[in-house]
Amino acid sequence: xxxxxxxxxxxxxxxxxxxxxxxxxxxxxxxxxxxxxxxxxxxxxxxxxxxxxxxxxxxxxxxxxxxxxxxxxxxxxxxxxxxxxxxxxxxxxxxxxxxxxxxxxxxxxxxxxxxxxxxxxxxxxxxxxxxxxxxxxxxxxxxxxxxxxxxxxxxxxxxxxxxxxxxxxxxxxxxxxxxxxxxxxxxxxxxxxxxxxxxxxxxxxxxxxxxxxxxxxxxxxxxxxxxxxxxxxxxxxxxxxxxxxxxxxxxxxxxxxxxxxxxxxxxxxxxxxxxxxxxxxxxxxxxxxxxxxxxxxxxxxxxxxxxxxxxxxxxxxxxxxxxxxxxxxxxxxxxxxxxxxxxxxxxxxxxxxxxxxxxxxxxxxxxxxxxxxxxxxxxxxxxxxxxxxxxxxxxxxxxxxxxxxxxxxxxxxxxxxxxxxxxxxxxxxxxxxxxxxxxxxxxxxxxxx
Amino acid sequence: xxxxxxxxxxxxxxxxxxxxxxxxxxxxxxxxxxxxxxxxxxxxxxxxxxxxxxxxxxxxxxxxxxxxxxxxxxxxxxxxxxxxxxxxxxxxxxxxxxxxxxxxxxxxxxxxxxxxxxxxxxxxxxxxxxxxxxxxxxxxxxxxxxxxxxxxxxxxxxxxxxxxxxxxxxxxxxxxxxxxxxxxxxxxxxxxxxxxxxxxxxxxxxxxxxxxxxxxxxxxxxxxxxxxxxxxxxxxxxxxxxxxxxxxxxxxxxxxxxxxxxxxxxxxxxxxxxxxxxxxxxxxxxxxxxxxxxxxxxxxxxxxxxxxxxxxxxxxxxxxxxxxxxxxxxxxxxxxxxxxxxxxxxxxxxxxxxxxxxxxxxxxxxxxxxxxxxxxxxxxxxxxxxxxxxxxxxxxxxxxxxxxxxxxxxxxxxxxxxxxxxxxxxxxxxxxxxxxxxxxxxxxxxxxx
Numbered sequence: 049x050x051x052x053x054x055x056x057x058x059x060x061x062x063x064x065x066x067x068x069x070x071x072x073x074x075x076x077x078x079x080x081x082x083x084x085x086x087x088x089x090x091x092x093x094x095x096x097x098x099x100x101x102x103x104x105x106x107x108x109x110x111x112x113x114x115x116x117x118x119x120x121x122x123x124x125x126x127x128x129x130x131x132x133x134x135x136x137x138x139x140x141x142x143x144x145x146x147x148x149x150x151x152x153x154x155x156x157x158x159x160x161x162x163x164x165x166x167x168x169x170x171x172x173x174x175x176x177x178x179x180x181x182x183x184x185x186x187x188x189x190x191x192x193x194x195x196x197x198x199x200x201x202x203x204x205x206x207x208x209x210x211x212x213x214x215x216x217x218x219x220x221x222x223x224x225x226x227x228x229x230x231x232x233x234x235x236x237x238x239x240x241x242x243x244x245x246x247x248x249x250x251x252x253x254x255x256x257x258x259x260x261x262x263x264x265x266x267x268x269x270x271x272x273x274x275x276x277x278x279x280x281x282x283x284x285x286x287x288x289x290x291x292x293x294x295x296x297x298x299x300x301x302x303x304x305x306x307x308x309x310x311x312x313x314x315x316x317x318x319x320x321x322x323x324x325x326x327x328x329x330x331x332x333x334x335x336x337x338x339x340x341x342x343x344x345x346x347x348x349x350x351x352x353x354x355x356x357x358x359x360x361x362x363x364x365x366x367x368x369x370x371x372x373x374x375x376x377x378x379x380x381x382x383x384x385x386x387x388x389x390x391x392x393x394x395x396x397x398x399x400x401x402x403x404x405x406x407x408x409x410x411x412x413x414x415x416x417x418x419x420x421x422x423x424x425x426x427x428x429x430x431x432x433x434x435x436x437x438x439x440x441x442x443x444x445x446x447x448x449x450x451x452x453x454x455x456x457x458x459x460x461x462x463x464x465x466x467x468x469x470x471x472x473x474x475x476x477x478x479x480x481x482x483x484x485x486x487x488x489x490x491x492x493x494x495x496x497x
Numbered sequence: 498x499x500x501x502x503x504x505x506x507x508x509x510x511x512x513x514x515x516x517x518x519x520x521x522x523x524x525x526x527x528x529x530x531x532x533x534x535x536x537x538x539x540x541x542x543x544x545x546x547x548x549x550x551x552x553x554x555x556x557x558x559x560x561x562x563x564x565x566x567x568x569x570x571x572x573x574x575x576x577x578x579x580x581x582x583x584x585x586x587x588x589x590x591x592x593x594x595x596x597x598x599x600x601x602x603x604x605x606x607x608x609x610x611x612x613x614x615x616x617x618x619x620x621x622x623x624x625x626x627x628x629x630x631x632x633x634x635x636x637x638x639x640x641x642x643x644x645x646x647x648x649x650x651x652x653x654x655x656x657x658x659x660x661x662x663x664x665x666x667x668x669x670x671x672x673x674x675x676x677x678x679x680x681x682x683x684x685x686x687x688x689x690x691x692x693x694x695x696x697x698x699x700x701x702x703x704x705x706x707x708x709x710x711x712x713x714x715x716x717x718x719x720x721x722x723x724x725x726x727x728x729x730x731x732x733x734x735x736x737x738x739x740x741x742x743x744x745x746x747x748x749x750x751x752x753x754x755x756x757x758x759x760x761x762x763x764x765x766x767x768x769x770x771x772x773x774x775x776x777x778x779x780x781x782x783x784x785x786x787x788x789x790x791x792x793x794x795x796x797x798x799x800x801x802x803x804x805x806x807x808x809x810x811x812x813x814x815x816x817x818x819x820x821x822x823x824x825x826x827x828x829x830x831x832x833x834x835x836x837x838x839x840x841x842x843x844x845x846x847x848x849x850x851x852x853x854x855x856x857x858x859x860x861x862x863x864x865x866x867x868x869x870x871x872x873x874x875x876x877x878x879x880x881x882x883x884x885x886x887x888x889x890x891x892x893x894x895x896x897x898x899x900x901x902x903x904x905x906x907x908x909x910x911x912x913x914x915x916x917x918x919x920x921x922x923x924x925x926x927x928x929x930x931x932x933x934x935x936x937x938x939x940x941x942x943x944x945x946x
């Protein structure tokens with residue numbers, strides 16, 4: 049039997065957990081076990097179908113593992129004896145560990161719709177060969193239907209239209225696409241951008257069956273509509289991949305995620321940690337369970353887990369949820385709460401909004417109009433969330449908001465925010481929209497004068 | 498005699514001060530007085546000479562003033578009676594005020610070099626017609642010498658070479674260009690980028706005279722070298738434009754800036770405020786006088802001054818100094834202290850560095866390598882500064898660092914920073930270089946384990 053200090057099970061966040069462990073405990077031996085020989089950048093998966101051209105261009109290189117002395121074993125962990133601290137593999141010898149990290153990610157939700165098992169119906173699995181096959185099918189398809197208008201569904205729709213003469217229809221159950229992520233006005237802006245690419249969007253529509261002989265031929269909606277489809281992509285979300293953990297008797301929490309504390313240590317076993325999509329998360333704002341699944345959160349948790357394995361160092365403060373997407377060249381990003389989620393919480397909010405070009409003067413090359421919306425708590429002035437749409441700088445601007453939220457900056461603080469500006473890179477200092485949005489809100493904060 | 502509640506004297510930050518005042522005190526009448534009919538975006542001035550094509554494309558529109566009920570008077574304030582609270586104008590009737598704001602900016606330093614008054618020697622004044630004339634001369638020039646290798650000099654050099662077959666030489670007194678702003682390795686990287694455009698750079702060279710008959714013909718250096726020049730641009734810095742304030746008996750401080758407190762109120766007269774380049778600043782880090790002049794700081798101070806005119810609201814926390822530039826398409830940005838300035842302060846520092854592509858996978862279009870350097874205090878782990886070079890997102894990434902510095906985040910906090918990531922907009926979550934630079938530094942923070 050093989051022996052090691054640390055076993056990490058899993059993909060993306062497994063790499064980060066391993067690196068973090070080796071950085072903090074260079075004397076410890078780390079083995080990373082995963083089923084897939086080659087693993088993919090998860091957020092890059094939609095871009096396989098357009099911009100980057102194939103899964104081979106979206107691979108996470110393993111050089112970092114080797115360089116940092118982490119052994120990689122390509123195999124499937126099929127059993128876990130927590131008492132003896134032994135992981136059983138499908139093909140190779142078992143491994144005894146001192147500490148174990150679950151970084152097993154998530155598996156796509158397969159809705160119980162009649163016909164879901166027909167040919168050419170594809171959930172978004174994060175597997176190289178599988179996605180190579182899906183890409184081939186997408187290239188041959190004439191009528192693609194995407195079920196689910198969240199980020200994954202929308203990004204797939206946008207990418208599938210690139211350089212292809214194919215009909216793409218998105219079917220979304222809610223009133224608007226991206227409704228769980230963005231406020232209404234941003235959902236509407238995103239819809240316009242996506243429709244400009246020729247993608248058809250059906251909202252407030254429920255899929256009742258997938259029809260066809262062997263292979264899917266159409267998608268039947270509850271409204272009575274039937275949409276032609278020779279390929280269906282399921283983008284309706286994921287669930288924690290926690291089967292092995294459950295089998296090993298670890299306590300599961302919200303949506304069957306492995307229950308972890310703020311050290312990323314499992315509730316059940318002090319030698320077992322977890323990070324990423326496979327484990328539970330708490331909201332930064334109210335401590336309640338959060339179902340958000342993001343690669344960025346996964347790696348953040350992995351840094352915490354890896355550092356804490358042999359002695360607690362880092363404590364998670366809960367999940368803010370910061371993300372960005374690009375639809376037909378326009379970026380949309382959110383940090384923290386939307387106005388909708390804040391109001392649903394019962395929070396009395398003050399909204400500040402501003403717009404400006406992302407260069408100055410606006411006549412600089414590639415100038416794009418930025419829109420910023422900030423959501424503050426009326427009682428305290430603390431920033432609860434913000435949304436931005438704009439150009440390439442949007443992705444880092446939303447990280448400015450993340451820093452402001454993490455440190456509970458108030459509207460007053462943000463009015464005085466010391467941003468750097470440059471003609472080619474940012475809005476003008478007069479117009480800088482994060483600050484100007486706060487300027488508009490600050491007077492409405494309770495007790496401000 | 499005309500009467501008003503508030504008189505603002507000046508340009509860019511005058512607009513922001515006026516808007517801030519009107520937002521906080523909508524009942525107050527505000528008059529903005531400035532010499533120039535049309536004012537320019539100050540940081541856009543170098544780009545007049547290349548990218549944007551002329552001063553007419555770099556104008557600050559006055560629509561905001563009108564929309565917010567601010568009266569604009571184009572005239573020169575020539576006298577100030579503080580006791581009677583009256584501003585005397587050159588051409589129009591005097592104006593009595595309740596509160597007055599100096600936002601008069603800075604004037605270019607003219608070094609006492611023999612020949613400095615020859616024709617075709619141009620300091621960088623922020624005046625429309627003047628710059629239009631300089632642009633004409635630049636278009637006709639064959640040999641341009643730029644004295645001063647700070648941001649302004651470097652940006653001018655880069656822009657003057659765009660679409661012009663002209664020799665451009667930068668002469669810098671210090672060892673390296675940008676040495677007061679960047680650490681050595683970034684100065685070196687910037688030099689390589691600038692030299693790629695064909696600009697010649699002479700460092701460690703002092704100008705002793707400008708030679709020629711009426712017009713400049715050459716630049717004489719202390720080393721004995723003589724450089725051919727039919728046009729010379731002076732980019733060696735600016736001094737506060739505080740003559741009228743001095744004449745009115747206001748106390749001046751560091752480099753003759755109008756001395757102000759943290760409310761942006763003058764030391765001498767509680768009815769007079771100042772903001773921007775014309776007034777003194779304190780460093781966020783040690784409270785000592787700071788000579789940094791940035792449009793972004795000016796507008797930040799203007800927001801404070803305008804809000805505080807009739808009742809204190811905002812307090813400046815001192816100047817962090819956050820800025821960015823672009824040299825031959827590559828962006829360079831700094832927030833807070835450099836390693837050099839931190840060490841010169843006597844601070845025991847820990848450095849963390851990381852690099853990553855600014856998209857993921859790196860094969861996404863327009864992918865650029867980002868380099869990040871973070872400077873932490875060894876004793877506390879608090880972030881003191883950071884430098885970034887990279888692509889378009891650099892300008893907002895450095896604002897992430899500004900937020901982290903403002904709230905005194907530590908290496909430990911930044912390890913757990915919750916960044917959003919997206920393939921087209923940011924580095925991958927595994928590689929996100931702000932976080933990874935902190936990961937490398939955190940173990941060296943004193944008492945960390």
